[in-house]
Amino acid sequence: MSTEARTDARVVAAVGAQPSRRGRLRLAVALLGAAAFVVLSIAVAITLGPADVSLVNVRDILLNHAGLAQIPVRASEDAIVWQERLPRAIVAAATGAGLGICGMIMQSLLRNPLADPFVLGISSGASTGAVVIGILGIGGAGLGLSGGAFIGALVAFALVLVLTRLTGGGTDKVVLAGVASTQLFSALTSLVVFAFADSDETRGVMFWLLGSLEGVRWPDAVLCTATVVVGAALTWRTARVLDAFPFGDDVAASLGIDTAKVRTALLLLTALITAVLVSVTGAVGFVGLVLPHAARLISGHRHSRLLPTTALLGAAFMVWVDAGARTVFAPTPLPVGVGTALVGVPVFIVLLARRRELR
Amino acid sequence: MTLHADAVSWDRGGNLVVDGVTLRTEPGETVGLLGPNGSGKSSLLRLMHGAARPSRGRVLLGDADLTGLGRREVARSIAVVQQHAHSDVDLAVRDVVRLGRIPYRSLWGGDQRGDDEAVERALVATGMDDRAGRAWHTLSGGERQRVHIARALAQEPKELLMDEPTNHLDIRHQLEILTLVTRLPVTTVVALHDLGLAAMFCDRVMVLCAGRAVAAGRPADVLTQALIADVYGVRADVSVDGDGLLRVHYCPGAPADVAPAAGPGRGDA
Numbered sequence: 001m002s003t004e005a006r007t008d009a010r011v012v013a014a015v016g017a018q019p020s021r022r023g024r025l026r027l028a029v030a031l032l033g034a035a036a037f038v039v040l041s042i043a044v045a046i047t048l049g050p051a052d053v054s055l056v057n058v059r060d061i062l063l064n065h066a067g068l069a070q071i072p073v074r075a076s077e078d079a080i081v082w083q084e085r086l087p088r089a090i091v092a093a094a095t096g097a098g099l100g101i102c103g104m105i106m107q108s109l110l111r112n113p114l115a116d117p118f119v120l121g122i123s124s125g126a127s128t129g130a131v132v133i134g135i136l137g138i139g140g141a142g143l144g145l146s147g148g149a150f151i152g153a154l155v156a157f158a159l160v161l162v163l164t165r166l167t168g169g170g171t172d173k174v175v176l177a178g179v180a181s182t183q184l185f186s187a188l189t190s191l192v193v194f195a196f197a198d199s200d201e202t203r204g205v206m207f208w209l210l211g212s213l214e215g216v217r218w219p220d221a222v223l224c225t226a227t228v229v230v231g232a233a234l235t236w237r238t239a240r241v242l243d244a245f246p247f248g249d250d251v252a253a254s255l256g257i258d259t260a261k262v263r264t265a266l267l268l269l270t271a272l273i274t275a276v277l278v279s280v281t282g283a284v285g286f287v288g289l290v291l292p293h294a295a296r297l298i299s300g301h302r303h304s305r306l307l308p309t310t311a312l313l314g315a316a317f318m319v320w321v322d323a324g325a326r327t328v329f330a331p332t333p334l335p336v337g338v339g340t341a342l343v344g345v346p347v348f349i350v351l352l353a354r355r356r357e358l359r
Numbered sequence: 360m361t362l363h364a365d366a367v368s369w370d371r372g373g374n375l376v377v378d379g380v381t382l383r384t385e386p387g388e389t390v391g392l393l394g395p396n397g398s399g400k401s402s403l404l405r406l407m408h409g410a411a412r413p414s415r416g417r418v419l420l421g422d423a424d425l426t427g428l429g430r431r432e433v434a435r436s437i438a439v440v441q442q443h444a445h446s447d448v449d450l451a452v453r454d455v456v457r458l459g460r461i462p463y464r465s466l467w468g469g470d471q472r473g474d475d476e477a478v479e480r481a482l483v484a485t486g487m488d489d490r491a492g493r494a495w496h497t498l499s500g501g502e503r504q505r506v507h508i509a510r511a512l513a514q515e516p517k518e519l520l521m522d523e524p525t526n527h528l529d530i531r532h533q534l535e536i537l538t539l540v541t542r543l544p545v546t547t548v549v550a551l552h553d554l555g556l557a558a559m560f561c562d563r564v565m566v567l568c569a570g571r572a573v574a575a576g577r578p579a580d581v582l583t584q585a586l587i588a589d590v591y592g593v594r595a596d597v598s599v600d601g602d603g604l605l606r607v608h609y610c611p612g613a614p615a616d617v618a619p620a621a622g623p624g625r626g627d628a
Contacts, residue, residue: 108448113447240457240458240460240461240464241461243448243450243454243458244458244461246446246447246448247445247446247448247455247458248441248446250410250439250441251439251441251458253410253430254408254410254434254437254438254439254441255434255458255459255461255462255514256429256430256431256432256433256434256435256461256462257430257461258430296449300449300450300451301448301449301450302450302451302454
């Protein structure tokens with residue numbers, strides 16, 4: 001009994017002395033700082049481009065639109081900032097955050113460091129949907145490229161679910177079904193482009209397939225942001241559960257987690273987020289694969305920390321890469337998907353190498 | 360509340376991996392599950408924490424049938440430690456132990472302070488409280504198994520089911536882990552390969568062979584030369600040493616009906 005009392009005393013002392021509250025405060029400060037950096041990045045990115053707009057002008061224009069001021073600004077600058085660059089920067093941030101979160105979920109859920117949001121065939125399904133609408137003209141103008149992409153993405157995901165069910169489930173079956181689905185829809189896309197597209201159409205579709213933020217407007221920004229915010233909030237609720245999955249389904253199940261149900265629900269969530277993003281921006285590669293890894297190097301593997309880190313890192317990364325893609329080869333825009341890989345791969349290699357030194 | 364398998368069978372695609380096994384546990388005791396590979400130890404453990412449903416018979420937790428209870432409810436009473444639940448994920452020890460609080464969390468949060476205390480108690484009980492901040496990948500195999508036991512204890516279970524928890528561990532860590540387990544204030548059912556360790560640490564053992572329970576009782580009564588020859592197909596000398604501990608010595612060669620008088624080591628190969 002005395003041992004028990006002693007143990008309890010130690011426990012109470014340890015719980016009281018736990019640095020968790022300070023740790024949480026530090027985390028909150030760090031995340032607020034990162035969020036501020038994302039906002040600042042968007043503000044600075046808006047000033048970049050062929051038409052020079054100063055940061056002060058940007059501030060004035062934003063204050064005007066917020067109804068907080070009535071500062072006279074040039075109409076052309078107002079149009080460039082408010083109609084083009086701001087919604088575009090917001091879509092970039094939302095895409096980076098959303099794809100990062102989806103990649104993080106996939107890697108944990110499928111226990112596979114190579115998993116990304118497109119592992120379920122969503123990007124190739126989207127591209128098939130887009131070319132079917134864009135080149136064959138099926139479905140008419142009402143749907144548009146985006147609508148076709150969204151439907152194609154969900155069809156590919158449904159195929160993956162069916163294949164997984166047929167082969168008896170399990171994480172590696174999901175990955176294999178995803179590979180099969182990706183290959184199938186890539187082939188279909190190529191077939192349509194090869195057989196029916198003229199060179200102009202091919203170029204337009206290619207640009208979109210590589211990922212592009214050309215011509216996005218406010219409705220796109222609202223759609224992407226709302227999707228990612230809701231998706232992130234739902235993922236946040238399952239952060240602890242995601243921590244359990246990497247130890248195997250048996251461990252997760254013994255902790256009272258309905259592994260099959262949770263996995264299907266989370267796969268569906270990532271599929272929906274990715275489908276929305278892909279329908280707006282095309283398949284922006286690399287972000288979903290590598291940013292979660294980079295975020296792990298910064299904040300560790302606990303998903304309650306990893307989730308905000310991935311989201312903010314992804315948002316900042318995409319805003320800057322898109323700003324670069326717009327301006328470096330101006331007036332010719334670079335597909336943003338090309339930029340993400342060209343910038344991101346070297347950065348990632350440096351991060352990995354430094355991490356190895358630390359060990 | 361005790362866990363009780365009542366004549367459970369598990370027909371796994373036409374293969375009867377568990378065949379009419381009854382196992383009743385008494386509060387606080389350590390029960391060893393023995394038997395060769397494929398004898399149904401792991402399968403029985405899976406049935407006993409509801410990871411699989413028995414085809415026949417039922418598993419009772421107290422008076423309630425396990426199949427009628429929710430997963431989280433079961434996880435608050437029964438914790439499981441698998442033989443080799445490794446992960447590449449680099450969580451801190453405390454974060455892994457905190458996974459044991461998942462069954463107590465609702466979708467909208469839970470009792471933070473209660474969680475912290477249960478985690479800390481589990482760390483102290485397993486002697487990992489001084490290493491709570493260490494990263495998973497820096498731990499030895501023995502430490503990882505301790506962390507899993509701590510994670511299981513954080514579930515505040517009445518019953519602890521362990522599937523060969525000492526596999527892959529060196530002998531010192533095997534002894535440490537089993538000493539720890541027998542001292543825990545929970546009922547433990549542990550599948551083991553090593554008969555000597557089972558004899559040393561278990562209050563009772565049950566021997567499975569081809570899904571059926573072929574013997575059960577105190578280790579000294581169950582682990583006889585004849586039973587080991589019968590179930591494992593191995594020749595063994597069983598004796599009681601000066602400390603009253605059961606010793607099992609294995610000998611090469613196939614078991615004969617009559618043990619050779621010339622002593623061990625000279626059996627034909």
